[in-house]
Amino acid sequence: MLDALQRESAAASPAEACGLLFGNAEEITGFRTAGNVADAPERRFEIDPRTLFAALRAERAGGPRVIGYWHSHPGGDPTPSATDAAMAEPDGKLWLILGSAGYSLHRAVAQGTLHGRFDPAPALET
Template identity: 35%
Template sequence: MLVLPPEIRNAIVRRAREGRPREICGVFGGKYEKTGRSIVRSQYPAENVAETPRTRYRIDPEEQLEIFERLEDRGEEIVGFYHSHPRGPPRPSKTDAASATWPDRSYLIVSLEPFEIGSWRWRASDDGDGRFEREDVVLE
């Protein structure tokens, strides 16, 4: 379960709409609980540096490291990541699965057409593959 404050949800949706037709992306900070519940306390927008930003997202590794250091300085944990799909689909793509690297963390997607917000946990497997599992998003 991903617990998301409404003001953070609204900020991400607004940014996704303003960023259209490019995908937007960022990192969630907060409290990661091994019980399966993650509480978002902050979001850190990042620049999308993908070669094809209309259909892919990529956070610059140096910017990602800076975000991780800010999280640590604030006593937060990496809860997960978010990005938008300006023209759908409202679920992770094959590219999203191929680039997922943080086991048990949330990957929230804002789809604009059709409008839908969903979140998935990345589950790594012993064979080196993995899969996304849909999770509940609770506004709190």
Template identity: 40%
Template sequence: MPTLRIPETVRDELLAHAREGAPEEICGVLAGERDEETHRVETRHPAENVAGTPETRYEIDAREQLDLMERIEDADREVVGFYHSHPRGPAEPSATDAELATWPGRSYLILSLAGGAPRLTSWRWTGDEFVAEDVRVVADR
């Protein structure tokens, strides 16, 4: 099973961002290192959600996404994947998420705030479907 490793502080920052952004979905880019089996998140890069209905979907402006990716590459890091929240929905990719996924081999992390306790899952996009990743929260270095 593919794995996404995420530091405790980055997880905590993502959860805080999701709570602050509710009831709208929040989104951004994850940076770090990746190989075929394991993606290692080092930093998160928040982006503005420019979707027409941000309560139920997310969209990163193309120019902002390009700027974030250039910043990540300039820091000698890779785009590991993307993240967004589901303030009222499950921590699973929606049909819209699958429809809009465009980066095969990248992680798509979802933070659900539904049902009390927040839940964090991650999914690797194959180009055709999402495959569940094992999420491992690791101590900060």
């Protein structure tokens, strides 16, 4: 999965790629790429709401569970930024960030250890 996400990220560069993560409490089982509708996609991301709403409707109908979000930091550090923290709701969702130096996986929580919003999550199997 990480290889596929890195390909998606490279294809979108210099814009940030983004999308949804699906799975359960134990694992990420899949992902979906979404359009980045941010006003400055080279510096930030905003998941196309049509993709998000369609995934949430499918989840309610018994489809895959949305457990988080992924995006890229093209040519940069995969650590969540202060901007990421400002955008994140403390809802326990995963945030997978891909950068030129690998990836990071965090959970959005209230009073997190990073920027007051994120706690590290266990690494993914590659």
